[in-house]
Amino acid sequence: MRDERSAKAEAGAWVGIIGNLLLAVMKGIVGWYSGSKALLADAFHSASDIAGSLAVLVGIRAARIPPDKDHPYGHGKAESIAAIVVSLLLVFVGFEIARSSILAIFSGVHEAPQGYAVLAILISIIVKEAMFQYKYRLGRKLGSQALIANAWEHRSDVYSSLAALVGVGGALVGEWQHLPWLLYLDPLAGLVVAVLVLRMGYRLVIEAIHNTMDHVLHEEDSKELVDAVLSVAGVIEVDELRAREHGHYVIVDVKLSVNPRISVLEGHRIGKRVKQHLMSQFTHVSDVFIHVNPYDPGFPYKSNNHMLDDDHPTLLQ
Template sequence: MNDERFQKAEFAAWVGIVGNIALVLLKGIVGIMAQSKALLADSAHSATDVAGSFAVLIGLRAARKLPEEVQSFGNGKSSFISSIVVSVLLMIVGVEIALSATKSIWQGIEMAPKVYALAAIGFSFVIKEAMFQYKLKLAKRKNPQVIITKAWERRSDVYSSIAALVGVFGALLGQYLDIRVLYYLDPLAGLFISLLILRRGYLLVKEAFHATMDHALHHEDAADLITTVQTIKGVITVDDLRAREHGHYVIVDIKISVNPRISVLEGHDIAKFVKHQLMKRFHHVSDVFVHVNPYDAGYPYKNNSDMERSEHPSIFH
């Protein structure tokens, strides 16, 4: 991954981290003061977004370091262990919130949350929408697929805030209409959000385990890579291509055949151009290893060397 793409993607990840930490603190503090189970649960749900943004950041940094520090497929896995630990902790928090909400429902609710809890939820909607629009705009401009995917995943997080809004507003409406049964909407919303937290924690753990292993690229995606290389001048054929997904990035190991009578410099230039084209066209490709082989149309070679040269011209002629 080149420096420009990395810097843009890393900045977007930091926007998510800082923005969601602010939401965690805001909703957590207001949730305690307003005595709202739903808002406290929504605060914990925003913490899962922080963990998700950290996972993206770790993956991006691993991708950037890969060309200099990794010599083969399957390395750089230890950096994702922290994502697993954080995800498990978040799942524990989700269980605690579920137990707390269940206990409140069992013991009975005596009062509704404070009205300013609604203001915190409304502010949360504004911040989340702003972060989503920024990340999506950046992703469409630079096309880093990981940011596009994560942006749309965060879009689904609005369900947590909607649940908190329904819970708090319903409880306040019950207070206004003197319908005490509506007070239970607040802890019920907290219980629903705790299930969302458990789901998010599970998905983060699953994603972290997936990121620690290499996965063969889908046949269709690998075919696109091969087609691109075969159109490059100087490449006679693609002998072999191995593409592995490692977390959020792809490593390509490709063997190409060129005219056996061109110079080493010409072969090297072809290899450089192959790498450049793949990384330019496919933004999820973080590094390309090109092996250059002499083209062998059959053994023994033809005796007419001039004919062979005309069939496989040099890229400089």
């Protein structure tokens, strides 16, 4: 089940990489030959989405590497490290696009881009929206926050393409209607897209740094995990549950209470059932660490379980 989830998530990441690569190449070539600053900036924005998809892919593959002596909690931080490198590159690219657009504005714009730049932008908008819908639905289905976040990056690329469309279209109208001031809409749109790239780079830097540190899920986010533990036969109470994000997956530490009159072996079996239940019900849970405590609020002991046909009677029942 977990391998199937990883395979589907990896396929989704590859769709983003290949799709954005083709779009970036197309928009880059058309933008260069058409003379559109906005379309060139939009091409770099698509290239930035490649970086985001690569970070997701690194995280998915790192999750498959089993824990070792030096990395007992797995290799989920690899995604965050890759994201930091990628986001810094995005910030650099954003500054370069902004500088180029500003220079074009101050040096003067004397002609509009070629009309076929509009066709390239329209193709980009359609493809990017299709990629957003695919990856968002896949992320929801697999419970992958990394895929969902990457899908929203595709949606932001749609907005940058719309900005480029306004810039190129406005410049073309200005040339047809002999309105020179409208020619400046193309480099201005390039500047807007540059700001979007800078914003994405900054956001990725902050998120990557945040994810590199141990981040515990809030109580409302971990409530369904607590409810799942309480549903396991033999668990009387959840004393403490901490779910730590480790890259794009979660590691759960849980302290639970059981009837203190059962044997150590029975307590161990309850803990094992809790771990199996959490990892089968929540595909984003990578590992579960269990600590079993005796429940002692006074007799008789509360119990949430019912006799199972294949269980031997114990003091729990």
